[in-house]
Amino acid sequence: MSSNKNALIRYKTLDKCLKNKYKKYTLEDLIDECSEALFEFEGKESFVSKRTVQLDLQNMRSEKFGYEAPIEVFEKKYYRYSDPEYSIHHISVNENDLKAMNNAVQILKQFKDFSMFKDMNGVIQKLEDSIHSTNQKSIIHLDKNEQLKGLEHIDILYESILNKKVLKICYKSFKARESNIITVHPQLLKEYNNRWFLICWQKEAIYNLALDRMEEIEIDEKTEYIDKDFDADRYFGEVIGATVSETQRPQNVIFIVNSQHAPYVKTKPFHHSQEIINEDEKGTTFKICVQLNFELERMILGMGEFLTVLAPRKLKKRIAKSLRIANSNYQEDRDR
Structure with missing residues (x-):
């Protein structure tokens, strides 16, 4: 049992004793009551030390958890609430x-x-x-879309990660002609730009599977689960989005944003590595250190004419090509 849950059981037990008007409790009595309460919940002997109960009483008296319990010692040995109507369960809120x-x-x-x-x-x-909540309309709105394809798989994926279960997934990527059955060891659910992904271990590597490409999922009880102790912050630390290359190193991406739109990029950085390297009347020049991936290109293209990539040359050429193709699409519309 977690230490936090142990503490809650002790506080609840102490509260019951301190508000009991018909019995006097010494410190030793309180220790025994806490030990017995933990035994009932855990099913095994649980000795609570004198120091632990003294700290619990001190915490209940203090503002630490908002209790400020009126605990007093009377006849120099017995503990009780000075206010007989008090209970930690009746804390008033303003x-x-x-x-x-x-x-x-x-x-x-x-x-x-x-x-x-x-x-x-x-x-x-x-x-x-x-809290007698009213039916007032929400004044904070979070972007979500419950109709996204693949959301029906979240429950089984979540439970499989939690319970460390291997999965067999019928998966069809956008490039594949037919579906394939793959056996994976799920490690993490990742959401990016309103799309969900399963990060999993499969055949000695970490893979990223989109939930909207999953057709069927079943638990593989025969295969032993491999827990990679996955560190999401570290794994995604050098990318924008959810696509990570095991072989590619991050590169310095340098781009300039015109003066009108630079404040948006300043206040909502593309990446945690973002820094300003120059500012003038033309705009602000930024630098980020990331892997070159699909999500980075989509983010840059989303800024349209307001952003220009300066380096690396490879990325600059790819963005220029995408913009030429987009421009030609509109040229064809004019020729019709």
Whole structure:
């Protein structure tokens, strides 16, 4: 059992004892009660030290968890609440607290129809009931699309990662003519630009599989799961998006954004490595250090005429080619 859960059980037990008007509790009694409560939950002997209970009482008295419990020692040995009506479960909250909690509920409600968060429905309802949440419209809107193809697979993928299960996935990439059955060891679910991916270990390498290309999934109980102790921040640290090359090194990508649109790139950097290397009347020159991938090109092309790639030469040529083709498409429209 986690230390946090142990602490919650002890606080709940101490609260029950301290508000008991018909029994006197010494420190030793409180220690015994906490030990017994933990035994009931864990099913094994759990000795709680004197120091632990003393710290628990101190924390309950303090503002640390918002309790500020009125704990007193009477007759120099017994513990109780000086206010007989007090309980840590009856903590009052002010109007600002209620507003903050209500705003949090409005945000959570945006996820309650999402299959991945379906188990949250009851929790959200309880929160609404307990804080007397109103039916006010949300003032924070999160970008989501529950109709995306592949979202129906999230539950089984999530559970497989959580429970360390190997999967057999019927997968058809955009380039393939036929579907293939692949056996994978799922490590992480990744969302980028409203599209979901499964990061998995397969045949001695990490692969990125789009959920919208998955046709069928089943658990492989016969194959032993390989846990790669996946570090998402490190793995995606040198890329924009979800496409990572195991062999490509990151490169310095230098680009200039005109003065009108430079503030948007300053306040929402393309990548955490972004830095400004020059500013003048023409615009702002930025540098990022990333792998060259599809998502980087899409981001650059999305800025259109407001951004010009200066380096590396390979990326500059690819962007120029894409823009020439796009321009020719519109030239054909004019010729019709």
